Amino acid sequence: MLWIAIRMLTGDSQKFYGLLFGIAFSTLLITQQMTIFVNLVERGASGVYNAPEAEVWVMDPVSRTTDVSYAMPSTALDKVRSVPGVEWAVPHLRAQANVRTADGDLEGVAVIGVDDATLIGLPKRMATGDKNVLFAPDTVVIDDVGVTRLFSNGASPLGERLELNDQRAVIRGIADAIPSFTSTVVLYTRYSNALNFVPGTRNRLSFVLVGISPGQTAEGVAARIEKETGLKAETRKEFARAGVDFIIQNTGIPTNFGITVFLGFVVGVAIVGLTFSLFLRDNIKQFGALKAIGVTNSRIVQMVGVQAGLVGMIGYSLGVVGTVAFIKGFGSNPFFKGFYIPWQIPLISLAAVVVILAITGFIAIRSVLRTEPAAVFR
Amino acid sequence: MDTTSIGGCAPEAAICARGITRDFEAGQTTIRVLHGIDTDIRSGELTYVVGESGSGKTTLISIMCGILYPTEGEVKVFGTDIYKLTDTELVNFRLKNIGFIFQQYNLIPSIDAAANAAVPLIAQGVPLAEARERAKVLLDKLNIGNQADKLPRQLSGGQQQRVAIARALVHEPRLVVCDEPTAALDARSGRRVMDLLREVAVAPDRACIIVTHDNRIFDLADRIIVLEDGRITHDGTEMPDDH
Numbered sequence: 103m104l105w106i107a108i109r110m111l112t113g114d115s116q117k118f119y120g121l122l123f124g125i126a127f128s129t130l131l132i133t134q135q136m137t138i139f140v141n142l143v144e145r146g147a148s149g150v151y152n153a154p155e156a157e158v159w160v161m162d163p164v165s166r167t168t169d170v171s172y173a174m175p176s177t178a179l180d181k182v183r184s185v186p187g188v189e190w191a192v193p194h195l196r197a198q199a200n201v202r203t204a205d206g207d208l209e210g211v212a213v214i215g216v217d218d219a220t221l222i223g224l225p226k227r228m229a230t231g232d233k234n235v236l237f238a239p240d241t242v243v244i245d246d247v248g249v250t251r252l253f254s255n256g257a258s259p260l261g262e263r264l265e266l267n268d269q270r271a272v273i274r275g276i277a278d279a280i281p282s283f284t285s286t287v288v289l290y291t292r293y294s295n296a297l298n299f300v301p302g303t304r305n306r307l308s309f310v311l312v313g314i315s316p317g318q319t320a321e322g323v324a325a326r327i328e329k330e331t332g333l334k335a336e337t338r339k340e341f342a343r344a345g346v347d348f349i350i351q352n353t354g355i356p357t358n359f360g361i362t363v364f365l366g367f368v369v370g371v372a373i374v375g376l377t378f379s380l381f382l383r384d385n386i387k388q389f390g391a392l393k394a395i396g397v398t399n400s401r402i403v404q405m406v407g408v409q410a411g412l413v414g415m416i417g418y419s420l421g422v423v424g425t426v427a428f429i430k431g432f433g434s435n436p437f438f439k440g441f442y443i444p445w446q447i448p449l450i451s452l453a454a455v456v457v458i459l460a461i462t463g464f465i466a467i468r469s470v471l472r473t474e475p476a477a478v479f480r
Numbered sequence: 481m482d483t484t485s486i487g488g489c490a491p492e493a494a495i496c497a498r499g500i501t502r503d504f505e506a507g508q509t510t511i512r513v514l515h516g517i518d519t520d521i522r523s524g525e526l527t528y529v530v531g532e533s534g535s536g537k538t539t540l541i542s543i544m545c546g547i548l549y550p551t552e553g554e555v556k557v558f559g560t561d562i563y564k565l566t567d568t569e570l571v572n573f574r575l576k577n578i579g580f581i582f583q584q585y586n587l588i589p590s591i592d593a594a595a596n597a598a599v600p601l602i603a604q605g606v607p608l609a610e611a612r613e614r615a616k617v618l619l620d621k622l623n624i625g626n627q628a629d630k631l632p633r634q635l636s637g638g639q640q641q642r643v644a645i646a647r648a649l650v651h652e653p654r655l656v657v658c659d660e661p662t663a664a665l666d667a668r669s670g671r672r673v674m675d676l677l678r679e680v681a682v683a684p685d686r687a688c689i690i691v692t693h694d695n696r697i698f699d700l701a702d703r704i705i706v707l708e709d710g711r712i713t714h715d716g717t718e719m720p721d722d723h
Contacts, residue, residue: 103603106591113590391586394547395647396575397603398568475547478582479538479659479691 103397107405108412110385117384120377121413122420125455128370129421132363132451133443134428139359141441145283146349147342149196152225152279153216156311157320159341160191160327163334165309167345168196169212169282173305174333181331182310187323189316192217193293194309197300201289202265203252211248211287213266215296222311224277224290230260231275236292242271242299245279247436248287264289266299280440283349367454374413375462382406382466386473394475406467410459418455422448489556494655494687495521495544500553502539502710513539514710516553523654524684526677526700529691530719531707537691538659540707544689545657546574558654575603579648579681581658585640587632587647593619593639594628597646604651611650618646622676638669642676649680656681658690667696674700695719 112118149168150159160182165171182191195215200208216223221233229246236243244252244259253259264271266289277290291299297306312335314323320337327335336344350356382389389402425443432438489496500517503510513536521527521544531537542548544555546562555562558577562570579600587596595602597615602608612628619625622642624635632640641661648656658677662670674697681688682702690701698704698719706714714720 105608106588106595106599106602109590109595110588385588387584387586388588391580391582392599392603393571394574394580394582395600395603396571396573396578398571401603476539476542478580478586479542479547 103392103401103405104408107408110388110405111381111409111412114381114384117377117381118413121374121381122417124370124373124377125414125417125458126420126424127373128366128458129418129451129455130424130428131366131369132454133422133425133447135359135362135366136447136450137425137429137441137443139355140444140447141438142283142355143346143349145281146345146347148280148282148345150338150342150345152277153194153223153311154226155222155313156194157314157338158312158324158327158335159338160310160312160331160333160335161308163332165334167348168309168341169345170348171196171308173303174307174310175305176307178307178331178333179310182312182327182333185323185327185330187315187318187326189313190220190222191310191312192220192222193307194223194311195293195296195300195306196308197296197302197306199267199289199300201252201271201287207252209252209287211266211289212282213242213296213300214288214290215293215300216290217311218292218294221292222313225279227278229276229278233275235274236290238272238274240270240272240295241274242266242289242291242295243275243277244273245277245281245288245290247279247281247285247439248289249276250436251285251287267301269299271299281436285436367458370454370458371461374458375465378410378462379466379469381409382470386470387478389470390473390475390478393473394478399471402470403467406463406470410463414455414459418452421451421455490520490522492522492524493520493556494523494558495519495689496556497521497540497544498554500540500543500555501551502536502543502548503551512710514543514550517710517712519705519712519715521655521687521689522703523687524682525687525702526682527687527689528698528701528704529689529707530693530698530704532693535707536710537707539710541657541659541689541691545578545580545655546570575600576651577654579651579653579656581641581644581648581656581661583660583663585632585644587640587643589632592629592631593624593635593643593646596632596643597650599647600651600653615646615650618650619643621680622646638665638673641665641673645673645676645680654686656686656688658688660692660694661690662692662694662697670694670697671700 162172162174179193197213199211199213201211202208224233235241249259259273262273314320324335324337429441498518500514502514503512529537529541543550594612594615598611601611616628619628624639624642627635627639661673703717704719705712
């Protein structure tokens with residue numbers, strides 16, 4: 103009977119494809135929008151992910167994220183280094199500046215000063231060039247988003263000179279970095295260079311990046327730093343979470359994406375519900391005949407369940423494949439760089455599809471179950 | 481299953497109906513469609529149930545074949561008091577013992593003729609391939625074996641009706657119920673269908689009931705039951721003169 107159910111469904115190609123479209127479209131909308139949302143808000147933690155060596159971030163107590171920070175006096179570095187459990191501690195500067203390009207355009211950039219000696223604070227990988235180029239005078243390393251923003255004509259940025267707050271800066275490498283939430287151009291340089299590039303107030307130390315001694319935990323060392331220095335110290339995981347939370351709490355992004363995901367669900371219910379009801383109504387005589395012949399209601403429910411399951415499986419697969427194709431297709435776009443589909447998202451959209459089919463199937467099947475077998479004689 | 485006899489049933493009765501009453505609710509009003517019908521349907525006979533529209537003939541056969549509960553009364557089909565069965569037992573009883581031919585055929589449009597004819601076997605759990613083979617044998621007997629792989633929309637009305645007949649007989653039921661089998665056919669085709677039904681659906685251990693008001697085929701019946709306003713007004717081998 104289940105074979106008959108499947109043939110009944112696939113035999114009505116118009117409604118079959120309508121159902122597939124409804125499920126696939128819903129899945130695509132839900133999966134794709136949630137993927138973009140998750141990846142976008144994770145950009146709030148890109149500053150943390152781009153400095154992978156740091157296990158603890160130390161900052162002024164009012165600082166909240168890598169981009170919302172209040173500078174500390176340089177003595178903070180020595181205080182942190184004196185805390186037991188700290189293996190190493192290096193200065194980290196993050197500031198905004200304006201850069202004038204060779205074309206004369208003005209572009210806002212983020213300048214990040216990494217440790218002069220160890221270059222801790224640089225992204226793990228370089229897209230072009232070597233990290234050691236930073237030891238050359240006036241050198242900056244640009245992130246790959248910056249390349250597409252400042253050199254959209256396809257010219258190589260290597261060797262290009264920039265005017266950075268009246269200082270000369272020469273690009274000698276390209277870092278493979280996770281873009282920031284705002285896709286701002288980022289220039290990495292040594293801490294001592296950064297102090298020249300970004301003139302400012304007396305205190306300019308944004309963060310102290312800390313590595314912990316063997317046998318210590320990041321949480322333990324962070325707590326000890328807070329207790330002994332009065333500064334704020336967060337583990338890598340906590341500080342990344344703080345960056346994500348800042349985006350969620352201070353932008354309308356969750357609401358906007360939430361509305362789109364909800365609309366995807368509603369569209370799914372509407373299209374699938376209507377099409378499924380029409381399909382069952384069109385076949386009500388056949389179902390009535392089956393009931394008269396001797397097919398039980400529970401078998402009818404199984405038949406409709408198989409039809410819903412088949413539509414759900416194919417439609418869901420198409421939706422997920424569509425999302426993967428979308429992410430892959432736009433992978434070269436800097437906005438989508440590093441985007442991935444967390445495994446939880448397909449599960450959530452699968453649950454949404456199951457709910458859509460359960461709701462619509464329940465509504466649609468009631469008319470079939472209510473049909474008296476005797477109706478086939480009328 | 482209760483197989484005790486209802487009073488007055490003929491021993492050879494395939495169906496024994498006693499005191500069948502059926503009411504329908506229409507808003508605040510209750511309409512009595514059948515008024516205490518007592519009748520037997522005998523095996524080996526082609527029995528017509530005849531009457532004007534609204535006379536209650538469809539309601540009567542629906543009750544006699546176990547797809548509509550009576551308001552009052554008892555129905556035994558081959559000795560089984562079918563309305564004392566549970567819902568599931570009743571459905572299984574129909575599946576095993578009764579074949580249906582509907583006026584509009586109600587074939588499933590997306591499966592071929594063989595699969596349509598095999599539906600009762602598939603519902604009984606017979607493997608698809610075996611069910612199709614058995615259905616094809618019957619389609620051959622009905623002279624449409626060469627159409628077995630065609631979808632209903634690729635068949636003529638007469639061919640679709642033969643598929644419906646095959647579906648009613650494929651599981652070798654003891655009771656065959658037909659609803660207006662000739663209503664959509666011309667006189668010649670109608671008689672051919674009736675000849676066919678007599679050939680394949682009437683046997684000493686099998687009963688066949690036909691609901692019709694097609695007077696062109698009355699002469700082919702073994703027995704005619706006439707209903708008027710929910711009461712049997714005639715029960716004999718021929719139609720009364722006033723009809």
